Amino acid sequence: MSIKTITSDGKWQFWIDRGGTFTDIVAKSPDGSLNNMKYLSENPEQYKDAAIQGIRDFLKIGNNEKIQDLDVDCVRMGTTVATNALLERKGDRTLLLITDGFRDLLRIGYQARPNLFDFNIILPTPIYEMVGEIKERLSSEGEIIESLDEAKARECLKSARAKGIKSVAIALMHSYLNPIHEKRIAQIAADEGFEQISISHEISPLMKLVGRADTTVIDAYLSPILKRYVAQISSEFDTNYAAQLLFMQSNGGLTNANVFRGKDAILSGPAGGVVGMVKTAQIAGFKKLIGFDMGGTSTDVCHYNGEFERSFETEVAGARVRAPMMDIHTVAAGGGSILFFRDGRFQVGPESAGANPGPACYRRGGPLTVTDCNVMLGKLQPHHFPYVFGPNADQPIDLSIVENMFKEFAEEIAIKTGNKPLTAVELADGFLRIAVSNMANAIKKISVQRGYDVTKYALQCFGGAGGQHACLVADALGIETIFIHPFAGVLSAYGMGLAEIRCIKESQFERSLRDYEDALKLLSELSEKATDQVVSQGVHHDDIIVECRAHLRLKGSHQALMVSFGNLDELKKRFDEAHCARYGFSSDGRELIFEALSVEAIGGASEIKEAVYEEVKQAPAAVDIVEMTSQGELIKAPLYERSLLKSGQRISGPAIIKEPTGTNIIEPGWSAKVNEFRHLILERKVPINRKEAIGTKADPIMLEVFNSLFMSIAEQMGATLANTAYSVNIKERLDFSCALFDPEGGLVANAPHVPVHLGSMSGSIKSIIRQNPNMKQGEVFVLNAPFNGGTHLPDVTVITPVFNDDGQVLFFVASRGHHADIGGKTPGSAPPDSQTIEEEGVLIDNFKLVENGKFRWQETRELLSSGKYPCRNIEENLADLAAQVAANETGIREIKKMIEQFGVKVVHSYMRHVQDNAEECVRQVLDRLKGGKSEYELDNGKFIRVAVSVDKKARTAEIDFSGTAAKDPLNYNAPLAVCHAVVLYVFRSLIGKEIPLNEGCFRPLTIIAPKGSMIHAEYPSAVIAGNTEVSQLMCNALLQALGIMAGSQGTMNNFVWGNDELQNYETICGGSGAGSNFNGCSGVQTHMTNTRSTDPEILEFRFPVRVEEVSIRGGSGGNGKFTGGDGITRRLRFLEQMTVTTLCSHRRVPPKGLNGGKNGEVGSEWIERQNGSIDRHKANDINELYPGDVFVMQTPSGGGFGAKN
Secondary structure, three states: OEEEEOOOOOOEEEEEEEOOOEEEEEEEOOOOEEEEEEEEOOOOOOOOOHHHHHHHHHHOOOOOOOEOOOOEEEEEEEEOHHHHHHHHOOOOOEEEEEEOOOOOHHHHOOOOOOOOOOOOOOOOOOOOOEEEEEOOEEOOOOOEEEOOOHHHHHHHHHHHHHOOOOEEEEEOOOOOOOOHHHHHHHHHHHHOOOOEEEEHHHHOOOOOHHHHHHHHHHHHHHHHHHHHHHHHHHOOEOOOOOOEEEEEOOOOOEEEHHHOOHHHOOOHHHHHHHHHHHHHHHHHOOOEEEEEEEOOOOEEEEEEEOOEOEEOOEEEOOEEEOOOEEOOEEEOOOOOEEEEEEOOEEEEEEEEOOOOOOOHHHOOOOOOEHHHHHHHOOOOOHHHOOOOEOOOOOEOOOHHHHHHHHHHHHHHHHHHHOOOOOOHHHHHHHHHHHHHHHHHHHHHHOOHHHOOOHHHOEEEEEOOOHHHHHHHHHHHHOOOEEEEOOOHHHHHHHHHHHOOEEEEEEEEEEEEHHHHHHHHHHHHHHHHHHHHHHHOOOOOHHHOEEEEEEEEEEOOOOOOEEEEOOOHHHHHHHHHHHHHHHHOOOOOOOOEEEEEEEEEEEEOOOOOOEOOOOOOOOOOOOOEEEEEEEOOEEEEEEEEEHHHOOOOOEEEOOEEEEEOOEEEEEOOOEEEEEOOOOOEEEEEOOOOOOOOOOOOOOOHHHHHHHHHHHHHHHHHHHHHHHHHOOOHHHHOOOOEEEEEEOOOOOEEEEOOOOHHHOOOOHHHHHHHHHHOOOOOOOOEEEEOOHHHOOOOOOEEEEEEEEEOOOOOEEEEEEEEEEOOOOOOOOOOOOOOOOOEHHHHOOOOOOEEEEEOOEEOHHHHHHHHOOOOOOOOOHHHHHHHHHHHHHHHHHHHHHHHHHHHHHOHHHHHHHHHHHHHHHHHHHHHHHHHOOOEEEEEEOOOOOEEEEEEEEEOOOOEEEEEOOOOOEOOOOOOOOOHHHHHHHHHHHHHHHHOOOOOOOHHHHOOEEEEOOOOEOOOOOOOEOOHHHHHHHHHHHHHHHHHHOOOEOOOOOOOOEEEEEOOOOEEEEEOOEOOOOEOOEOOOOOEOOOOOOOOOOOHHHHHHHOOEEEEEEEEOOOOOOOOOEOOOOOEEEEEEEOOOEEEEEEOOOOOOOOOOEOOOOOOOOOEEEEEOOOOOEEEEOOOEEEEEOOOOEEEEEOOOOOOEOOOO
16 A cells, blocks of 8 residues: 655655564655555565565665665664563573672562462563672662672672673662762773673663663663664665664654664564554544554554653563553454353453464464454455465465354354354354453553543554454444554554654652752753754754653652643642542642653654545445444445545445455444545444343353453452552552442452452441441441451451442442551551450441541541550541542442443343352362361461361362361451451462452352351451461461462561551562472462562662662472472661561461472561670561661571472
8 A cells, every 4th residue: 555745855764663473664755655565574585684675675676785875764663673582581691780688689579479369470580690799888868878899899790701691780779869889880891891781870760679670681681682683784784875774662752773772672663553643643633542453462552642651660571661661551352362162251362373373264273263253254354355375375264164163163162051052153243242342441441540531532543453343442432433544554664754753861859849940950951961862863953842741749649640841830730630630539739749850852753744635525436245244233235445445435334444454344333434634534423322232141252241341340440549549558569459249248340459358358348238228329438347347457448339320229349458557556557466456456347438428537537546546647547548439439430331331130130140150160170179178287386277078069168167276365366258268269269260259259168167266256356467377377278288289488477667657567478389280489479468569769768777688598498399489588777766566477387398398498587786686586576676776587488399209
């Protein structure tokens, strides 16, 4: 396809997207016309490099001729070379140099495991080969505490060079404030012959050592590969006539090849798509966009509302990147996503057929995929699809094999379900609906979850498979306009040509708004640096625009929002507008703090204006009339060739518009028009009927749709809570859970946040229902009572009923969050010696938080300040409660949308069906599970006893904790809700695949937990350790009884410290147990918790402490055929007096090995006093630490599994 532009400079320009499978090239010829071609990225028999081959083909020159500047003005390229090297771990061998004590910091990261329910925990492989610890130390203000040991640094560098390592990443604590030590090490590295030297204060000059160090390692690891690729490309040009070579950065800006770095290359290709989306849509007059880029393996979605959205902390291929990147969300739903019937549900992906064998219709023996659904439905027509299949690459897609496979699949499903077989068309239509639902939910994550009204946006569709699904995805979201550019199939390449040269400079600036003048000065310095870099790339100074931005946050909060810089009043106004848009409520005049400042220098955009064509009035002529199925009906649809369509022509759906790079389906109710630029604009002309007439009987297709809907609502609630909460525990450690419940309080969907909350909130809902028979609209309740469905007092649950117009309760939504302090004898509400619940804080039971839609601020303050041990920071508690109310409002809003679409009867029916499906999944586990029993000894000499018996005929199990120790006189007592959470976690994990987590999971299980025992606590028992410690011990006991895996660390290593002004609560990772076919994992959260750790630089900035060591206790895991994971060592120096409390287990009794495997090692704590003396600190203990004292914790390791040969 070609389109005409109205500019010409007399030379060629090449805009290239070098992807993993294909390389797309858009060539702007000397006459201004644009043409495109597609090449296989790897085709060594034909050419050395696809991009160079494409340039040669356009220029019609031979393979050995040099490309000359006489012919070519510039080459603009996006490439996945760096991305693929990161994914495949094929970067350059790299040495990491990091501050002494932190050699394992990047391996431990933020200590969370990636998949909550996987016993075999697999963490990403570190990308550095060697690590060296450097003796040096800076304070959180950047002052030198310990001078650099240059000799040790040189020794590390020499050792790495002797092993052939040529890349080094240097990342030291607080170097973003003072780079003196990093700069000196870089000089030594250069002396020692290192070819790639990446320094963290240059790579990412912002607070957070983990992200900054990871980014620096990525840069050192990938930059040499990019340099070699740039050299390879450059070598094909005549050295006397070198064209300008520019590369797309992850932030959406081009940069000269000689300054293109690894850290900026990870989203190089997709970023071009976002730029292309925005620039082409602006020509057509669209300003609010949802990008929808659907390929073969996955779909990328993004949001645009006047400016590029960037994320500044991203995880890619298991590596944390702290650099500006286009905010692109990827979902594993592409044309090649495989269709499954698993666990009684239709499922699409995440597995993909890839390019080889590809979908079934590709004639290579591939599985049924989303593409095959469209073939089955007639939306992809074999005779209007490229003839590139079969052994000679000259045949069309195979319709007959698709028909046969769908027919066989339908019969297979009918046998499994006992239902009447679906037709092949019904089956394909059902799977397509699920794929569309998955993609729509992905778009909600980057729009609805962030407070944007997506119905006011245009859906910009690009990528090879996007046009097939655009109307359906738009309908699922309420979007009524779709934009499809003529180059939609190669829009990432087209975007390279439309992009500007950009340079972003950032700096940490943790200061009050009172320091406005200093902020202006720093912005001026950053602007000068950014502008100079763009000027150095050939852009005239007068053609550069500089945009200044401030990252602002509320005082006491930790979530910054980026706004355009301005005067003080403008900054406050813009922040408040951004806060309202994101969170739904005003920042209410609270004090603002600068967090960081950034500038972006922009220049060098291509002057391209697409030609305007005269509109015609005659109707377009179809090239064929075909049959396709839409909305369950077989209909005849005209098929058009896009290249034949002229400006002004209109097409009413149903219709198909084909083009070389894709197929566009115009669904019934939609129309297409060709505008003056020959863009394709799709509009919904017939309002969609949101009332879907589906039955209330369980349908496997709709079962998956509703399962996704229910879970999506809970996840959206969680996103709101994490964004709006005050507490570090909720916002950063993610110690919270959000869920939906049926009118009786039964769990419908629980987003998998913290395992100890799973299934335990239902008791709280039922308690509120029981005590409030006449609930009214506008009421919100709060409780933390452990004996009414709570876990422990810091876990506060906010519950909101969802009513219909007649005042009938339809659902409940609830959010549970761990508050930093809820009162009690010690700061952080975790007294080690508590004997009654009163000593642990303020007990809240059935309190009305909101009445008639108004937050009861004063009454809540009085409640939180009541009792013998009131809350220490009531305003912080109130801020978290307000965030929980906001999270619930998000859930209510989405539930009402769902009911509006399907009707309450259908929604309630599928609520039950989803629970039934979860029940069946648990029964399938019981079909293959053997019973067993165990006696699990605690450090205090007591035992948790559990026996599991399975009734194979009834497909049920009894989990009997009879014989477990009676109530603990201190706080090792778990409420019944915690017992239920442990059982649910274990059985959900045994399923081994994604299933809905709800009340149905409990139906086949009978839990016997003797009243008054330590696992079924009664008022007024102290319970603070029940939630954290007893839950972990119960989990180990249950898994030991079932013979599944050896003991994990069996504790959360609760570490609570503070004084009257400051409090902090942490749970610290350890080792996981080994299983029958896997080793345990080291330095990771296990079983009933998955909370994150706080970055050491953040911790030191917020609190008067100094982190001196975070390391793995190598060799501490239990030996065996499979080895247990190691615990960790953590050293924390206190700079002010603090009260330290710990609640820990496995300090006397080690985590047990299983089936001949050796036990893990116990943990221990001690205090190294400033005067040199050492004080022992018991597992459950309280001590005063004074300035200069160091608290050391060593966490337990996991047990081994099986005897070692």
